[in-house]
Amino acid sequence: QTMVTQESSLTVSPGGTVTLTCASSTGPVTSDYFPNWFQQKPGQAPRSLIYTTSNKHSWTPARFSGSLLGGKAALTLSGVQPEDEAEYYCLIYYGGARVFGTGTKVTVL
Amino acid sequence: QVQLVQSGAEVKKPGASVKVSCKTSGYTFTDYYIHWVRQAPGQGLEWMGWINPNSGGTNYAQKFQGWVTMTRDTSISTVYIDLSSLTRLTSDDTAVYYCAREKSEVWDVWGQGTTVTVSS
Numbered sequence: 451q452t453m454v455t456q457e458s459s460l461t462v463s464p465g466g467t468v469t470l471t472c473a474s475s476t477g478p479v480t481s482d483y484f485p486n487w488f489q490q491k492p493g494q495a496p497r498s499l500i501y502t503t504s505n506k507h508s509w510t511p512a513r514f515s516g517s518l519l520g521g522k523a524a525l526t527l528s529g530v531q532p533e534d535e536a537e538y539y540c541l542i543y544y545g546g547a548r549v550f551g552t553g554t555k556v557t558v559l
Numbered sequence: 560q561v562q563l564v565q566s567g568a569e570v571k572k573p574g575a576s577v578k579v580s581c582k583t584s585g586y587t588f589t590d591y592y593i594h595w596v597r598q599a600p601g602q603g604l605e606w607m608g609w610i611n612p613n614s615g616g617t618n619y620a621q622k623f624q625g626w627v628t629m630t631r632d633t634s635i636s637t638v639y640i641d642l643s644s645l646t647r648l649t650s651d652d653t654a655v656y657y658c659a660r661e662k663s664e665v666w667d668v669w670g671q672g673t674t675v676t677v678s679s
Contacts, residue, residue: 484664488604495657495672496596496604501665539604543664546618548594550604 452476454542454551461557462530470554471522472540478521479542485523486541487516489534496539500525532558561585563593563658563670570676573650576643579673581658588636589613591660595629595640598672599654609661610638642675653677 453475462468472485479485487500498507500516503523513529523540535558540551566580581593595607608619610629617629628641638658642648658670 486664486666488666490604495669496659497669498659498666501667505665507667537603541606541666547620548606548609550596550606553603 452544452547452549454540454549456538456540456551456554458552459555459557461559462527464530464532464558466530467526467528468530468556469519470525470527470538470540470556471519472524472542472551473522474542476544479518479523481518482543483523484543485516487514487523487525488539488541490537490539491535499538527556530558534558561660561668563660563668565656565658565670565673568674568676570678571648572679573648573677575648575677576641577648577675578639578641578643579656579675580637580639581670582635582637583660584636588631588633591662593629593631593638594659594661594666595627596657596659597654598657599651602654605654607640607656612638648677650677 455473481503484502488496490496499510504516515526517524538554542549562584564582569577571577589612592609594609597605607623610617612631626647631638653676655672655674657672660668
């Protein structure tokens with residue numbers, strides 16, 4: 451059973467920077483795994499933020515960026531705003547299958 | 560604009576079946592895969608599978624093979640997920656079910672979600 455693991459929770463101050471990571475149980479995550487990132491706020495559907503490692507949608511705020519870091523996919527929030535408090539999920543491709551990460555709860559305090 | 564509009568909430572008894580729809584608009588229906596994702600109360604997102612609306616081809620997560628069926632009706636640009644089996648649906652399947660579209664490894668638009676409650 452393939453597992454994708456994220457930090458369970460992270461806390462960041464307003465205006466600060468935080469990096470979330472996404473690790474695969476099968477080994478290093480590369481661009482061939484096409485990582486996507488999503489934001490979900492309570493009671494809402496997920497919203498797509500980043501696709502294929504580092505590409506942003508037209509609606510994605512500039513303070514969000516995606517990358518590969520130490521064999522993991524990473525999502526960095528720079529200049530965090532209170533409205534960034536949410537759950538964040540990565541998604542990894544394994545051939546025809548997709549697996550979501552366990553999710554990271556980001557608290558802005 | 561692009562929209563994925565899902566059918567309304569369902570309440571079912573254990574062992575029943577349920578079919579949820581995802582009506583699309585604002586784009587060429589056959590150009591994008593549709594995925595189904597579920598989220599149990601207080602839990603994370605779980606990928607269930609995809610359907611290719613062009614060919615009708617499907618790919619299900621191993622956990623759901625044999626009791627989930629994804630179909631489409633190209634005449635009304637709608638995809639469906641059928642959670643059927645006379646003995647399969649249990650309270651563990653209580654969740655919000657989402658559809659989402661994807662093309663070339665790019666996920667973008669999601670449906671609003673459909674709550675399915677399984678309770679005796």
